[in-house]
Amino acid sequence: MTVKAVAASGFTAGARATGGLATLEADAMVLRDALERRYLGWAREVGAASTLYPPLMKVTDLNRIDYFHNFPHLAMLCAGLAEEAAPHYAQSGAGTGEVSSIHLADAQSALPSAACYNIYLDMADTYLDEPRLVTTVATCFRREQHFDGLKRLLGFSMREIVCVGQREAVLAHLNGFKQRLTAYFAEIELPIETKPASDPFFDSSSGRALMGQLFPVKEEFVFDGELAIASVNFHRNFFGERCGIRTASGEPAFSGCVAFGIERWIQALTTHFKAPPIELAERV
Amino acid sequence: MTVKAVAASGFTAGARATGGLATLEADAMVLRDALERRYLGWAREVGAASTLYPPLMKVTDLNRIDYFHNFPHLAMLCAGLAEEAAPHYAQSGAGTGEVSSIHLADAQSALPSAACYNIYLDMADTYLDEPRLVTTVATCFRREQHFDGLKRLLGFSMREIVCVGQREAVLAHLNGFKQRLTAYFAEIELPIETKPASDPFFDSSSGRALMGQLFPVKEEFVFDGELAIASVNFHRNFFGERCGIRTASGEPAFSGCVAFGIERWIQALTTHFKAPPIELAERV
Numbered sequence: 369m370t371v372k373a374v375a376a377s378g379f380t381a382g383a384r385a386t387g388g389l390a391t392l393e394a395d396a397m398v399l400r401d402a403l404e405r406r407y408l409g410w411a412r413e414v415g416a417a418s419t420l421y422p423p424l425m426k427v428t429d430l431n432r433i434d435y436f437h438n439f440p441h442l443a444m445l446c447a448g449l450a451e452e453a454a455p456h457y458a459q460s461g462a463g464t465g466e467v468s469s470i471h472l473a474d475a476q477s478a479l480p481s482a483a484c485y486n487i488y489l490d491m492a493d494t495y496l497d498e499p500r501l502v503t504t505v506a507t508c509f510r511r512e513q514h515f516d517g518l519k520r521l522l523g524f525s526m527r528e529i530v531c532v533g534q535r536e537a538v539l540a541h542l543n544g545f546k547q548r549l550t551a552y553f554a555e556i557e558l559p560i561e562t563k564p565a566s567d568p569f570f571d572s573s574s575g576r577a578l579m580g581q582l583f584p585v586k587e588e589f590v591f592d593g594e595l596a597i598a599s600v601n602f603h604r605n606f607f608g609e610r611c612g613i614r615t616a617s618g619e620p621a622f623s624g625c626v627a628f629g630i631e632r633w634i635q636a637l638t639t640h641f642k643a644p645p646i647e648l649a650e651r652v
Numbered sequence: 653m654t655v656k657a658v659a660a661s662g663f664t665a666g667a668r669a670t671g672g673l674a675t676l677e678a679d680a681m682v683l684r685d686a687l688e689r690r691y692l693g694w695a696r697e698v699g700a701a702s703t704l705y706p707p708l709m710k711v712t713d714l715n716r717i718d719y720f721h722n723f724p725h726l727a728m729l730c731a732g733l734a735e736e737a738a739p740h741y742a743q744s745g746a747g748t749g750e751v752s753s754i755h756l757a758d759a760q761s762a763l764p765s766a767a768c769y770n771i772y773l774d775m776a777d778t779y780l781d782e783p784r785l786v787t788t789v790a791t792c793f794r795r796e797q798h799f800d801g802l803k804r805l806l807g808f809s810m811r812e813i814v815c816v817g818q819r820e821a822v823l824a825h826l827n828g829f830k831q832r833l834t835a836y837f838a839e840i841e842l843p844i845e846t847k848p849a850s851d852p853f854f855d856s857s858s859g860r861a862l863m864g865q866l867f868p869v870k871e872e873f874v875f876d877g878e879l880a881i882a883s884v885n886f887h888r889n890f891f892g893e894r895c896g897i898r899t900a901s902g903e904p905a906f907s908g909c910v911a912f913g914i915e916r917w918i919q920a921l922t923t924h925f926k927a928p929p930i931e932l933a934e935r936v
Contacts, residue, residue: 389706391774397702402934423791423807425815428749436745441736444730445751446763448795454724461720465712467759475751479730485701490675507707507791511732523707 382645388515388522390631399645400525402652403633404505407527410548411503414541416529419504421486424477428491433610434480442552445475446521479509483526484625489609491532495614496621499533514643518635519595525630530623532608534615534636538624542600545626549589549598556651558595558640567601579645591636598609598628655688665714666929672799672806674915683929684798684809686936687737687917688789691811694832695787700813703788708761713773717894719765726794728806729759733795737806767810768909772891774818779898780905784818785825802856802919803879809914816892818899822908826884829910833873833882840935842924844873844881875920882912 384461392400411418424446430436436443437473449457453471480486483506491500505527512520529597531541553560565586585603588596601624607613608620615621665746666679695702712781720727726831733741745864755827764770767790775784796804815825823864830846837844849870869887885908891897892904899905921932 389708390704391706391770392704394701394703397704400704418680419678420673420674420681422677423793423853424673425744426749427751431746431749434745436741437743443733443741445756445852446728446730446731446793447753447756447759448729449724449727450753457720457724457727459721460716461718465710465760466763467711467716467732468754469731469756469758472729472753472756473931474753475731475756476749478751486675509707509730514930540778571672640844 377497382517382638383631385515385517387632388520390518390521390524399634399637399649399652400630401512402649403636404527404628404630406652407628408503410545411501411529412537414501414529414544416501416503419476419487420501420504421490421504423482423507424482425480425485426490427476427478430478432484432573433485433607435478435485435487439481439510442480442481442512444481444509444511446477446479447472447475449473478513479508479523481508481510482506483508483528483627484530487528487530488532488611490611491613492611493613493627495616495618496533497616499531499537499541501529501531503527503529503535505575518631521628521631524632527628528625528631530625532613532621532623535605535622538602538622539604542602542624542626545600549600549626553589558591558636560591563588563596565591565599566594591632592639595632595636596629597632597636601625601627666922667810667915669799669801669805669915672796672804674802674805674808676915677813678717679928679930680808680918682933683918683921683936684914686933687912687914688811690936691813691912692787694829695785697811698785698813698828700785700787703771703774703786704773705767705788705790707764707791709764709769709773711760714762716773717769717811717891719769723765723794726765726796728763728793728795729764730761730763731759733757741890746904763807764790765794766790767812767911768814768907769810771814772816772897772907773884774896775897776895777897779819779900779902783815783821783825784817785813785850787811787813802915805915808916811912811914812909814909816905816907817896819889819906822886822906825909826886826910829884830871833884833910837873842920844875845877847872847874847880849880849883872909875916875924879916880913880921881916881920882910885911 382393399401451472487502490645509523531538564584565588567586586601590596590599603623605622607623615622666677689774690723735759765789771786793807815822848868849872852871870885873882887907889904889906897905
């Protein structure tokens with residue numbers, strides 16, 4: 369892999385991506401840091417505690433939230449070399465550029481595909497006296513069929529601001545962020561449409577689909593007709609049920625999250641304003 | 653996994669770890685952010701550009717730098733579900749809590765085990781007119797035999813400040829940081845010893861071992877007799893040779909890095925000063 373080949377494969381100023389993997393150079397890092405300060409500012413305003421969760425998830429935890437049912441094709445599992453294969457690699461290296469699955473150990477862990485799953489799993493089997501607000505950032509991974517610059521990556525950074533508690537508190541959190549984001553995009557003059565979207569977690573249940581008419585499951589903030597840079601997501605009590613999180617009344621807690629795809633913000637901002645990321649850092 | 657079980661398994665204030673995976677809560681995050689500001693301040697002082705590299709490495713790239721020869725047991729490979737296995741998981745989930753290797757696709761990628769490998773690979777097949785200084789942070793993974801709280805993790809955060817160029821520039825970089833760190837630990841009154849250490853990348857070559865007498869391959873900054881929280885590492889021209897990085901004279905470039913294990917700093921600081929991380933944030 370030469371630097372030239374990387375630079376030629378689709379990039380915005382200060383950032384480049386190939387094969388679903390991005391490199392952010394100093395200029396783009398300044399914008400990234402500014403965006404993170406913006407998200408964390410919003411998180412502070414709503415009283416969300418900043419927490420960093422494990423960078424790997426357990427297969428058993430993902431199973432608990434139906435991950436493999438819904439996204440088997442997107443999963444990225446992690447495994448060591450099988451004990452009997454390691455000496456061969458020590459002697460000969462991985463000559464073919466890949467490690468055959470017959471040389472892998474069984475996988476007990478997987479890479480996260482969303483930042484917020486760990487929040488619900490970390491709260492598992494607890495009672496919440498009052499709504500809990502948490503913000504976290506994670507490198508998330510999705511094994512898509514194709515990748516496209518910073519727009520669609522195998523590994524990407526997702527910042528989330530999550531509310532877990534009673535239904536009303538969660539809906540207030542999501543509605544508050546819909547207003548906040550709409551006002552923000554108008555203020556910085558970034559053209560963004562909001563669009564309803566679907567979420568496989570809930571599409572299979574007719575009872576849940578009915579509830580979906582009362583409040584949309586997912587709304588996306590879309591740049592240029594196709595690039596969702598943020599979303600608000602109402603999970604109803606799905607994670608509360610699956611993880612045994614209960615409100616003071618003993619009912620499964622509701623949850624909802626606001627999610628930001630950081631590389632996509634960099635893509636949208638540099639594309640729209642046609643300015644180097646370092647200048648845009650002052651604008652966001 | 654209940655919250656109680658996690659909290660009981662070894663922790664410092666605001667941080668906890670189980671099975672090699674750490675969770676940093678709001679208090680510890682304040683200290684983490686303060687440490688990152690400190691490292692980035694040092695990076696700026698020496699003119700290192702902040703860059704973020706892909707969160708996955710290619711097996712073929714790791715092979716190029718002899719990774720599997722030296723650390724086959726530590727490697728964490730990443731693979732999707734095999735095409736023929738995915739429908740089964742979609743229907744039945746991962747019932748046993750692990751994914752059998754017979755259901756995995758071949759692995760083309762692996763998790764990084766050090767933050768700086770991507771720097772040399774990104775510079776591959778280039779000529780450097782002058783020394784290049786880069787800082788990066790990465791979540792790194794090592795499949796150790798056992799894990800121990802924040803001291804020894806499966807997944808951890810490593811900040812590095814790297815110099816690539818002529819031998820003298822690299823040695824000046826490393827010597828500068830040895831002095832800087834020694835003075836810094838004295839200033840904040842954290843008792844740290846420096847200890848020489850070895851590195852499997854170089855131990856096998858007698859020619860290289862001879863050069864080792866002129867400058868140590870690795871020196872560690874050790875807290876409490878056993879916890880290396882930082883290290884300075886002289887790679888000689890190993891990465892320059894393997895990655896085709898050349899100086900203006902056409903010779904393989906030398907390289908060296910200063911590395912900080914962020915969770916270990918949190919562990920050392922909270923242990924020594926017996927204070928909550930949020931107070932220590934002002935001290936670092």
